[in-house]
Amino acid sequence: MTDRLTGAAGREHVANAIRQALRAGDLVPGQRLVELDLAEAYGTTRGAVREALQDLAAEEIVEIVPRRGARIRAVSVEEAVQITECRSALEQLCARKAAGRASDGQRAELRRIGADMRQAVADGAWDAYSALNQRLHELVIEASGQEVARRQLERLNGPMVRFQFRLALRPGRPAQSLPQHLAIVDAVAGADPEAAARAVAAHLDDVIEQLRASATGASAPRM
Amino acid sequence: MTDRLTGAAGREHVANAIRQALRAGDLVPGQRLVELDLAEAYGTTRGAVREALQDLAAEEIVEIVPRRGARIRAVSVEEAVQITECRSALEQLCARKAAGRASDGQRAELRRIGADMRQAVADGAWDAYSALNQRLHELVIEASGQEVARRQLERLNGPMVRFQFRLALRPGRPAQSLPQHLAIVDAVAGADPEAAARAVAAHLDDVIEQLRASATGASAPRM
């Protein structure tokens, strides 16, 4: 692979690489993203990098200020709370619909995820638990058939990676969230729309509380 | 003004012009948007048009297919319903918060809008009613202090202009929606969060019903 990814391919490649680097902690908020550097690092052209940065700006992952370049956007705790409130509103909608219209296969997979989560916590398998957590949320959204909400939630999650990372590391967190996740599974798989919405709301209210707590305790983002 | 708007200025200019043209009905879904034509029509460069189209694609107002250019995106009734469901979820959140934290001035303006709406319907002043309607929704969102929801709702509305247009023209529509709007005003201004959320939900459920009805009755979008 000596020749550079050009155009649309490079554009997506760069965007994904930056998202990945952010998840991995290789990029910190406030960090400058220089077009030429990125182009060389990822083997593309400046044009492709420019367009990728536009995409990331639309997702509110980076911030572009004219004539001064792009930087990783810093997300305040207050904003993280607001994002989670929006997530809650939209996921309640999805949970309600999913409880009403999920297929038998989807309900079965939900219950399986619930059982696996219980097992993962018992085993202390935190990585597995985290993956199941993500799959649970995805499956509820998928089962709801609410494509618009799905896209909206995808956007919302972009800037949150940093906080998700911090939250998941709090000791005892899985044990605390497990019953909340099991309640979601029971309500959706059990076809109880209102209970499903309540369970999602309770879970995300708890996440918000954790976020607020992390504001005072752990290391706050630098700038 | 003989010289062309270049760069960022032109970019926003074109995006706004297209949004405006869509509202005015000068552009119909499926219509092709040729870069060079737009550049000449709006007195900018092809580069600026390209970037404007990217912005509009992010807002899901236009659809870009590689090597084949941009077209005005068609929004199905089903998608319009999903968009309105999301709007409902987010506006309920905003109404709840607004009821709790609006300033005295904001509550006073809400009541004034309510009174003006009543008057506008009595007078048959449809344009004025429509403007008040929009201001009411904006004010609730503003009073909620939920910036993230505000941005999200702005995005959601982009592709809807076409349907808003069709709905507002249905005879007897203002008389039907007036009590719903007044209920929102009373609940938010009266500091009753749960009633505010219920009032918003009831209003948007009705809008969804109207959307579904418009699917069978009036002229459906062409393509």
Added chain:
DNA sequence: ATCAACGAGATTGTTGACAAGATGTTCCGA
């Protein structure tokens, strides 16, 4: 020591030309 002006280097913004792909038309054979 502080501050302002200056300038070199770094970085982003813009342009015009060209390449590559899509669309529509014409013309020929069956």
Added chain:
DNA sequence: TCGGAACATCTTGTCAACAATCTCGTTGAT
């Protein structure tokens, strides 16, 4: 008349060079 191959035209995608602006370290005066 219909189908389809060859061609002409239109349109988008890409690039490299140039222009404009910003950043930051240096210098010199108070």
